[in-house]
Amino acid sequence: DSSDINDIQNFAKSNFAAPNPDYYAKGKGMNVIYISLESLQSFIINYKMPDGTEVTPFLNKLTTGADNTTYFKNFFHQTGSGKTSDAEFMMENSLFPLSQGPVFQMKGTNAYQAAPAIMDQHGYETAAFHGNVKSFWNRDQMYRALGYERFFDAKYYDMSSENTKNYGMKDKSFLQETMPYLKNLKQPFYSKLILLSNHFPFGMDPEDTSFKPGDFGDKVVNNYVQSANYMDQAVEQFFKDLKEAGLFDKSIVILYGDHYGLSENHNDAMAKVLNKEQITPFDNAQLQRVPLFIHIPKVAGGTVPTYGGDVDVRPTLMSLLGINTKNYIQFGTDLFSKQHQQIVPFRNGDVITSKYSIVGGSVYDNATGKKVDRSFGKPYETQAKKMLDYSDKVIYGDLLRFYTPKGFVAPDVSKINYNTDQK
Ligand code: GP9
Ligand code: MN
Numbered sequence: 001d002s003s004d005i006n007d008i009q010n011f012a013k014s015n016f017a018a019p020n021p022d023y024y025a026k027g028k029g030m031n032v033i034y035i036s037l038e039s040l041q042s043f044i045i046n047y048k049m050p051d052g053t054e055v056t057p058f059l060n061k062l063t064t065g066a067d068n069t070t071y072f073k074n075f076f077h078q079t080g081s082g083k084t085s086d087a088e089f090m091m092e093n094s095l096f097p098l099s100q101g102p103v104f105q106m107k108g109t110n111a112y113q114a115a116p117a118i119m120d121q122h123g124y125e126t127a128a129f130h131g132n133v134k135s136f137w138n139r140d141q142m143y144r145a146l147g148y149e150r151f152f153d154a155k156y157y158d159m160s161s162e163n164t165k166n167y168g169m170k171d172k173s174f175l176q177e178t179m180p181y182l183k184n185l186k187q188p189f190y191s192k193l194i195l196l197s198n199h200f201p202f203g204m205d206p207e208d209t210s211f212k213p214g215d216f217g218d219k220v221v222n223n224y225v226q227s228a229n230y231m232d233q234a235v236e237q238f239f240k241d242l243k244e245a246g247l248f249d250k251s252i253v254i255l256y257g258d259h260y261g262l263s264e265n266h267n268d269a270m271a272k273v274l275n276k277e278q279i280t281p282f283d284n285a286q287l288q289r290v291p292l293f294i295h296i297p298k299v300a301g302g303t304v305p306t307y308g309g310d311v312d313v314r315p316t317l318m319s320l321l322g323i324n325t326k327n328y329i330q331f332g333t334d335l336f337s338k339q340h341q342q343i344v345p346f347r348n349g350d351v352i353t354s355k356y357s358i359v360g361g362s363v364y365d366n367a368t369g370k371k372v373d374r375s376f377g378k379p380y381e382t383q384a385k386k387m388l389d390y391s392d393k394v395i396y397g398d399l400l401r402f403y404t405p406k407g408f409v410a411p412d413v414s415k416i417n418y419n420t421d422q423k
Pocket of ligand 1: 084137167196199
């Protein structure tokens with residue numbers, strides 16, 4: 001009931017991580033561009049094919065700090081059955097998705113205090129871009145609840161058969177067609193672009209790639225490298241276009257892998273990919289790493305070892321923008337903060353920290369991959385369970401109705417209408 005919200009607010013407040021002055025407000029007033037990298041897992045970053053070819057040469061450069069980009073190599077997706085949409089949900093709310101069913105479909109009419117609504121109040125124009133129909137995964141309803149003013153869906157794109165694959169627009173066409181819309185937004189803007197074409201089962205139209213498929217004895221895994229390479233090229237071109245448009249030095253760009261692309265069904269091939277005898281449950285948990293890159297103009301980048309997950313991104317971004325979210329109900333902490341908590345809870349009950357991986361009830365030492373005494377994991381399990389339980393209470397009880405952080409104004413959902421947008 002509504003009295004729970006006080007406990008939850010106190011919990012969130014006591015876990016707040018003070019911003020790091022080296023990063024705080026470094027992106028104040030800048031545009032924000034999120035790019036959801038479909039099914040991209042971190043194992044592919046800096047991976048070399050047996051003949052030495054890199055799969056993602058552009059993203060690999062970003063890991064060295066190119067283009068003022070920070071790469072988080074120990075970042076994990078925390079999605080459940082809502083997949084892409086669960087990742088979106090966490091990025092914008094810093095709440096967990098549900099353990100049962102996609103929150104986008106089940107709780108699209110809840111009250112939220114999401115990033116787009118917050119940015120609207122800071123004078124930002126807010127827009128989502130997705131190369132499929134707006135009702136897909138109930139986005140049209142959820143995006144209104146999140147406070148998105150504009151939603152560029154299929155009707156804004158040339159959805160001809162050369163430009164599309166199973167889930168909608170191919171990445172290169174999508175990004176190319178998105179650029180003019182992005183340029184025309186009123187600055188500063190907060191935007192997100194959902195890439196789609198690197199999606200299971202990853203087969204590509206032959207004319208879209210000259211990259212050699214893998215030879216790992218599994219068609220899905222063989223095609224994955226080709227398709228990931230295509231996405232890498234698409235993102236490289238997009239960075240060039242942002243520079244040409246004069247947007248690159250005025251924008252924080254966040255690239256993130258939304259969830260795994262290769263399930264445990266492909267473990268035999270994955271063992272070949274990773275040169276291992278087999279993929280153990282411990283290995284599989286480590287494979288839930290997804291890349292997170294943050295481009296911050298004028299801030300030196302590079303690869304950082306901080307452990308974190310999807311719920312940590314909103315607090316990180318808000319610190320960069322110089323927006324104080326201490327009074328918000330959120331379950332992540334700023335990845336750049338010295339007080340950041342390196343605890344990553346998953347919806348299946350597993351927990352990964354910088355020291356231990358708690359997987360299927362066993363506790364492993366990250367450094368050795370060996371099992372250690374179960375008691376070592378206890379404090380982390382307790383903390384993770386509390387976070388998940390509180391987040392569930394917020395969502396199932398629609399508790400944000402009963403609490404408004406100072407300065408926050410809920411979006412007027414009845415006034416948002418994605419039909420009236422003009423091309
Ligand atoms: C993109 C996405 C569909 O619209 O939601 O694919 P999935 O969620 O399975 O990645
Ligand atoms: Mn996805």
